Amino acid sequence: MTAGVWRPLGFLILMLGFGLRLDSEWQGVAGVLLAAGAAAGGAGLWALRRDTAGEPFVPPVRER
């Protein structure tokens, strides 16, 4: 699956986890959902990061 799928999926699971944590007595299920949602959403957001592997974002003009 691509990052574009992980982000909304992670957010969906995270919000369900928050909802159960706030409203219900299912605190264990809520904890599992929060962890899974954070992992999935984090994986999606990680793919958004700018690639800074040794090179500047705007390459310098080497030759004029």
Place this chain on the structure above:
Amino acid sequence: MAATLVIAATVWLSLRGLARVVVPGVTRDASAPLVGPRVRAWYRGVLEPLEDALVGARVHPDALTWAQLAVSVLAGAVFWAGWLFVGGWLTIVAGTLDVLDGGVARRAGVESRRGALVDSLVDRWAEFATFLGLGAFYRDSWVLVPLIVACFGSFMVSYTRARAEGLGVEAQLGRVQRPERYVILGCGAWASDLVAHLTCTLTGRPTQVVLAAAIVVLAALSAWTALERARHAAAALRQSAP
């Protein structure tokens, strides 16, 4: 507090994404939907990777339509239990599935009149399930009255359009259409529970005033939209009469 921070970060990311969306040649008038073309274009962009994945996995649009019904029934059940944050969120998920089924059908090239009929009918059942759950939650409250008006108004918005189109008149106008109903009800419940949890230490008891306000607004705007469509259709039929 963690939920508030995550939602705030999401809102910020969403607004950043929204600012990048350009929809050329769009004019707004008084009968345009509350959720404008820019927001719709942004949300479709967010859902595009999901649509790709679903088409790639050969998921049939009907499966998404039935999933929407199942999620709406679940939303109704959790509203009944008083879990407003979860219910609101599931309402938004159901609305998203409603957008996804049409998008997947178009992309996969399996659009059909039967699919459109099933989608429309399931939408009504899904809306009713959500309203029923909320009605059970508000059974001892004055909010039940605007909730019934909102439910009736929502159904009249759809019925008026269907009846007008049966008579050959296009009537897809009005401030509150289906996506707006999902947003007002879903975000209203979601935000209401969050506000109730954040303020209950100050007020001493949780109050769902945000959801009550959202239901009153939805009732007024749904009724207005149904009347607007009826007036438009009647005027068009009067003009076309021999």
